[in-house]
Amino acid sequence: MKAAVKPGLWKKWTNQLDLQSMVWPGIIFVAIFSYIPMYGVVMAFQQYDIFNGILESPWAGLMHFRMFFEAPEFWNVMRNTIVISLLKLIITFPAPILLALMLNEVGNMGFKRFVQTVSYLPYFLSWVIVSGFVFSLLSVDNGTVNFLLERLNLIQEPVNFLAVPEYFWSILVSVNVWKEIGFGSIVYLAAIAGVDPAMYEAASIDGASRFKQIFSITLPSISPVIIIFMILAIGNLLSAGFEDILLLATNPILRPYSDVIDTYVYRVGILNARFSYATAVGLFKAVISVILLVTANKIARKADVSLW
């Protein structure tokens, strides 16, 4: 902070000591819990040794990054990360918009409030609970899903859904939609409420159907909000999910379809204690994410919306 050297500034600063003292606990906290770990990423370039610590551990250059790119899991992990992210972007992302559009067509206030309340509910459940629901409903011995499918004669034998790798992506995405759809719709509902009603009146006088009005009035009006959330979603493209996957993919059979960068970092880093390697993989992800975020924001700026 070289500005503080100026005598005037220092005096000004001490003059507002009470205001500054409100901010500094927060600054110190963030410095410790966010910035020290950022400094900790130098471990990625070291042969980190618990006993030597970051200051004494020998340097390893880009070795860990190379190891990751050459690891047999690399392509699999990358494929899962990208496919799961894209599936979430195509399905989980628009689902709340669709729900908001539908809720907006509901005239019966009681029904509307009921649907909203019910749809927010899963957002308040932990992923542990949600995974418990999923295990129970999909269970081979008498889960409701198998029960129904058998009753309807759609299957002869109960299916162990969570042990078939090919089913994992659909299950994961469905559960995510279930958990997030209601809560995600709040912001879009508010945006829709802000659309000028005169536009709808004019359109219906011109004979536009409700369906047409949705496409030519509602959607264009809320597109800035959609774009903002889209940018954030793109910035998170390499965070395909962590808690949800870790908790739902407990069966190692699923790994060829369930392992993503974050779960891989957790497994090799915490469980196998390969600290430097896992940090390198995590850093790789973080850097690409920032690049994606900045790029998405730049593109969105051309459409006059941006995060910063």
Add this chain to the structure above:
Amino acid sequence: MRLSLGDKMMQRSIYLLLALMSVIMLYPFWNALVISFNQGSDTALGGITLWPRAYTLENYYIVFQDHRLLNSFMITILRTLSGTALSVFFTALLAYGMSKKTLLFRKQYMVFFMITMFFSGGLIPSYMLIRSLGMLDTFWVLVIPGIISVYNMIVIRTFFAALPDGLEESAKMDGCSNYGIFFRIVIPVSGPVLATIALFTAVGYWNDWFTGAIYITKDDLLPIQTLLRQIMNSNIMTEIGSSNAIALDHMNRNRTITTKSLTMATMMIATIPIILTYPFLQKYFVKGVLIGSLKE
């Protein structure tokens, strides 16, 4: 407004779809609740979908007798209360300071905070930090790392900045310090926004299992969600054929109990406190979410 035939059909299908969706939203919860009230050995026969067939309270009875579960329930309550109080207080204090245009280095501070929203050191360096702070296997690791939330700070700051200036002017004339204004004027008028933030923070603390999973190895410090996950995992293991201490112990003592029925009862106990708070706060949090999504 008169609706055309096509509009009417669209509206009917929307009502139908939304009704169907509501059922899908509620059913998993309902089913788990029903199983938790059904005799375990009967549940194992299958077909429990909408109502308990052999109603019983013994699943809950046994769960409430397990001192490990009760203990982690207490840990979770303590953690949620202290974490929420500390977090809301320090985040609001920070937000108040940051809302003042006169604050020196305000822009620089903001950049400093914003960066952490987009970039972080990741799992391993954070683990190393907690370890070298000596916080592994302590109660405080369950509370302290979550105290300052930059996102919440921005939400509260946006709210503070929108408060009318006159509110504070008169207090300042009377010689009130910034702390005086913060405690006596700003906090009392910020009830709804602080309640919203408190709700989300509390839900966050209550539902967090991961902190417990990586930083806690002592049984008597495990939060309920982490313990629940361990029980569920060993439950899956018993299906595969290995053994699980708590559940097997109960099962040997009482043949009508199964791991599934116990898990469901535990799940309900770990969920219902949160579920009970939210309908009352719904109107606040909808507003709160919107304040957060507004741009400055």
